[in-house]
Each structure stands twice: as C-alpha cells, then as structure tokens.
Amino acid sequence: MNYHFMSPSAWINDPNGLIRFKDEYHMFYQLHPFSADNGPKHWGHAKSADLIHWEHLPVALAPSEAFEGNGCFSGTAVVDNGVLTLVYTGNLVAEGVKRQVQCLAFSEDGVTFRKYETNPVIREFPPDGSEDFRDPKVWKHENSWYMAVGSGKDGIAKALLYKSPDLLEWRYVGVMAESPGPHHGVIWNCPDFFSIGDRDVLLVSPAVWPGNMREVRKSLYYIGKMDYDTGKFVVEADGDVDAGWDFYAPQTMVDERGRVILIGWMDMWFNLMPSKAYGWAGAMTIPREAVLLPDGKLGFRPFKELQALRSDHRRFDAFTLTPDVGALYGVQVDSLEMAAVFDTARCGGERFGIKLRQSADGRHETVVGYAPATGGIDLGLHGLRQPARQDQPLPPAARGRRNGETSFVPRPLLA
Numbered sequence: 001m002n003y004h005f006m007s008p009s010a011w012i013n014d015p016n017g018l019i020r021f022k023d024e025y026h027m028f029y030q031l032h033p034f035s036a037d038n039g040p041k042h043w044g045h046a047k048s049a050d051l052i053h054w055e056h057l058p059v060a061l062a063p064s065e066a067f068e069g070n071g072c073f074s075g076t077a078v079v080d081n082g083v084l085t086l087v088y089t090g091n092l093v094a095e096g097v098k099r100q101v102q103c104l105a106f107s108e109d110g111v112t113f114r115k116y117e118t119n120p121v122i123r124e125f126p127p128d129g130s131e132d133f134r135d136p137k138v139w140k141h142e143n144s145w146y147m148a149v150g151s152g153k154d155g156i157a158k159a160l161l162y163k164s165p166d167l168l169e170w171r172y173v174g175v176m177a178e179s180p181g182p183h184h185g186v187i188w189n190c191p192d193f194f195s196i197g198d199r200d201v202l203l204v205s206p207a208v209w210p211g212n213m214r215e216v217r218k219s220l221y222y223i224g225k226m227d228y229d230t231g232k233f234v235v236e237a238d239g240d241v242d243a244g245w246d247f248y249a250p251q252t253m254v255d256e257r258g259r260v261i262l263i264g265w266m267d268m269w270f271n272l273m274p275s276k277a278y279g280w281a282g283a284m285t286i287p288r289e290a291v292l293l294p295d296g297k298l299g300f301r302p303f304k305e306l307q308a309l310r311s312d313h314r315r316f317d318a319f320t321l322t323p324d325v326g327a328l329y330g331v332q333v334d335s336l337e338m339a340a341v342f343d344t345a346r347c348g349g350e351r352f353g354i355k356l357r358q359s360a361d362g363r364h365e366t367v368v369g370y371a372p373a374t375g376g377i378d379l380g381l382h383g384l385r386q387p388a389r390q391d392q393p394l395p396p397a398a399r400g401r402r403n404g405e406t407s408f409v410p411r412p413l414l415a
Contacts, residue, residue: 002335003309004266005054005284007044011036012282014135014190014249015263016043017077020256021084021110025051027263028060028086029284030074036276041071043088047110050305051261051287060086060105060113067092067101067120074135074190074249075102078145080167084110087147087167089134090120098131102149104167122149122162126172129153129160132207135190138167141228148176150204152187157206159191161231173231177202177222184238185216190249193226194260197292200226202233203241205249210270218242219250219264221298239297242285244379246271252290260290261303310337321352347372 006012010033017028024047031044043061046054061072068090075088086105092098101120105113125133129151137148147162147170161176179185185206192203202222219241224234241250242264250264264285267273273281287303314331340354353369367380 003052003306004286005046005263007031007280007282008056009036009279010034011038011280012044012284013038013041013265013267014074015251015265015284016074016088017086018251018253018261018263019077019079019084020253021077021079024049024110025253025255026077026084026110027054027284028077031059033059036273036279036281039071040069041073041091043072043086045111050308051303052305052308057111060107061088061115065090065115065119067099068103069094072103073100076136076138076251078138078140078167083108084113085167086113087136087138089136091134100125100131100133102136102147102170116168121168122147122170125151126160128158128175130187132187133160137191137193139193141226146193146228148191148193148202150188150191152179152185152207155182155186157185157188157204159188159202159204159233163231176226176231177233177235179206180235183215183217184220190251192251194252194254194290196260196290196298199223199236199292199296200233201290201298202235203250203252208248208269218245218248218268223292223296223298237296241298241300247285250285261287262290262300263287306337321349342370344370344372353378 005027010031013030015027015029017026019026026045026047029044031042032039033042040063042059042063045057045060047057048054063069063071069092071091073089073091075086078085078087084107088103088105090101090103102122103119104116104121106116107113125131130153133149133151135150139146145164145167147164148159149162151158151160157179159176161173162170163173164170179188187207188204189207190205194201203219205219206216208216208218217240220238221241222233222235222238224236226233246266246268248265248268250262252260252262255261265282266285267282275281286306288300289303291299291301293299350373351369351371353367356366356368358365369378369380
C-alpha cells in the first residue's frame with residue numbers, strides 16, 4: 001500500500017506501544033505471524049526516524065507462558081529509568097473460560113525483550129470488571145504510574161484504573177470511566193489516554209461483533225479532566241475518532257515537539273479481507289495529529305511529515321463538474337494526495353463526487369460523493385465480493401458553502 005505501515009506478511013491488527021526511545025520511534029502491533037488468519041497474538045515490532053519509513057525488527061513478544069497461551073494481547077510502552085517497558089495482556093482460554101492478566105517485559109536496547117519473572121503483575125480482574133479485562137494503557141502523572149484497563153460488566157463498558165509507584169506493584173483505584181449508553185459499547189477495548197492543551201482525553205474502541213457492528217460506535221473519544229484524587233475521569237464532551245468502517249484501536253504518543261500523534265488499525269473484524277489470498281491481512285492508518293478545536297472538540301490533521309512524500313505537483317483551475325467530465329487531465333497514478341474545494345452553494349445536481357479509483361473495465365471503483373440536499377457525504381466501494389457504502393452527514397455549519405477536503409489515496413489492497 002506504499003505509504004501505510006504493513007507487516008512483511010501475515011495477519012496484523014491493533015497498534016501497540018507507540019513510543020520514542022533513543023531518538024527513534026517504535027511501533028509494536030498485534031501479529032499472528034503464521035498465517036493471514038486471526039490467531040494467537042504476538043507483538044510485531046518496527047522502528048522509524050520519521051513515522052513514515054519503517055524498519056522491521058524481530059518479534060518483541062511471543063506467547064511462552066501458560067497464562068498467555070492464547071496470545072500476548074494489546075498494551076502500551078513506556079520508558080522508565082532508560083528501560084523500554086512493555087505492558088501487555090496475557091490471554092488464556094481453557095475449557096471455555098477466559099482468563100486475562102496484565103504483564104510486563106523489559107528492554108535496554110529496544111530490540112530484545114525479557115519478560116518479568118514474576119508476571120503477571122495483575123492476576124485477577126476487580127469486582128467492577130469481568131473476564132474481559134485487557135489492553136492496558138499506562139502513563140505517568142507526577143510521581144505515580146497509572147494504568148487504564150478495558151473491561152465491561154452487566155452491559156456497561158468500563159475503563160478500570162490502577163496505580164503504581166514502580167510499574168511492578170499495582171493497586172486498584174476504581175472505575176475511571178464507563179459507557180453512558182449501549183451505542184458506546186458494552187466492553188471497551190484498547191483504552192488510550194493523553195493530555196492536550198488544558199484537557200485530558202480518553203480514547204476507547206467498543207467491542208464489536210456481527211450483531212452490533214451497525215449500532216455501536218467504533219472508536220470514541222471523551223474530552224474532560226482526570227481527577228487523580230478520586231480516580232474519576234469527568235467527561236465534558238465525546239465524539240468519533242473516525243467515521244470510517246475500517247478503523248479501530250487507535251493509539252497515541254506524544255512526540256518530542258509535544259504533538260499528539262495517532263495511528264489506528266485500518267481494517268475491521270469480520271470483514272472478508274480479500275488480501276488473505278495474497279498472504280496478508282491488515283494495515284495501519286497514516287499518522288495523524290490530534291488537535292483541540294476552538295469548540296472544545298477533538299480534531300485531526302494529516303501528519304506534516306507526509307509532505308516529504310510529495311512529487312509531481314499538479315494544480316487545476318476552477319471548472320464546472322458535469323456528467324461528461326472524465327479523468328482530471330490524465331491523472332492516473334498508484335498513490336496520490338488530493339486537495340479539492342467544492343462550491344456546494346452553487347450546485348444544481350442531486351449528487352456529485354470523485355471516483356478515486358476505477359478499474360479499466362469500470363466494474364471496480366471507489367467513489368466519494370456528496371448530496372447537497374441532505375448534506376451527506378458517502379464513500380462507496382463497488383464491484384467487490386463485499387460491496388459497501390457508508391454515509392456521513394456534513395456538519396450543518398459547513399453546508400451550502402465552499403468546502404475543501406484532503407484525501408490520501410494509497411496503492412490498492414490487491415494488485
């Protein structure tokens with residue numbers, strides 16, 4: 001896919017442990033290295049100087065202990081006294097019973113990891129949680145470490161908070177946050193936490209399955225303030241991290257310039273994933289920067305370093321879209337970045353849009369469309385075994401005026 005991160009082969013999903021260590025960025029990720037199908041998770045590993053060009057490293061974690069027999073599930077990475085520390089979930093399913101525990105691994109060189117000899121450091125879920133007890137996010141505040149673990153109980157999704165002086169001994173604090181309704185999920189996976197401006201942000205990915213995928217929001221953010229005295233996250237606003245259906249488990253890091261950088265898994269459970277026929281499944285989104293908007297909501301913009309990939313710039317003067325407008329003066333490339341501005345107030349048609357990709361015979365195409373009457377933006381994938389279309393309303397304040405959008409179009413999933 002050219003500029004999206006991919007494993008050399010096999011199945012990948014959640015990004016884990018985005019961090020800067022010894023002047024390099026590191027990304028860990030969920031990996032089933034033996035096939036393109038979902039299976040017992042390892043931690044894949046790569047490093048980068050710019051979050052754009054990646055060097056693959058040896059697998060960081062593999063299931064080796066009885067309590068992680070079904071995988072080393074998602075988690076996070078922190079640096080403690082110069083030691084790169086991974087915090088992850090050991091997953092075991094035996095006789096239909098799930099047991100998930102929280103574990104540590106350490107590295108001085110950022111390549112070779114040793115598991116903590118007295119793992120797991122959290123052996124049981126608390127009364128507020130359930131056997132779904134996974135994906136720890138760890139951060140430091142003042143002189144203490146904090147850990148948010150995703151869980152859920154009695155139809156309410158939860159982030160469970162722990163506190164430690166040294167990453168080794170953890171004390172349960174209580175429920176940090178919980179879902180306000182069924183559309184926010186019944187189990188939270190992959191919690192993430194960061195501060196931006198004068199606000200704190202909690203990200204969660206509600207658990208999804210075929211029966212709830214259309215009703216549950218896929219990746220949420222909650223903006224508010226963390227009260228470290230009570231252990232409660234006080235929510236002021238919420239929103240969707242991404243409106244796409246192929247986006248899940250976003251994780252963030254703060255870079256050396258103070259920017260909050262976010263990367264997510266660019267696929268979704270239960271998709272057909274036609275790339276499996278070619279020996280791989282899953283990729284990561286391009287990095288994006290999280291920003292606090294004037295209205296108090298969370299916004300995202302393309303990672304500035306992506307501009308280094310630009311070449312062969314082309315600019316087109318204003319023209320009127322008509323049914324017979326074809327390709328933009330022969331723009332036929334493998335990958336591109338497009339910035340387009342549409343004057344929706346002067347649009348007389350029921351719908352207009354751009355075909356970002358189209359096969360030579362016209363049977364397969366990706367279409368981004370807009371309907372002025374309803375203010376709806378839609379993305380359609382046509383000609384696939386699993387054709388899809390998703391509609392997203394444009395904010396009312398943006399309707400009826402000139403609107404611009406930047407799109408990154410990668411190399412297709414299948415050649």
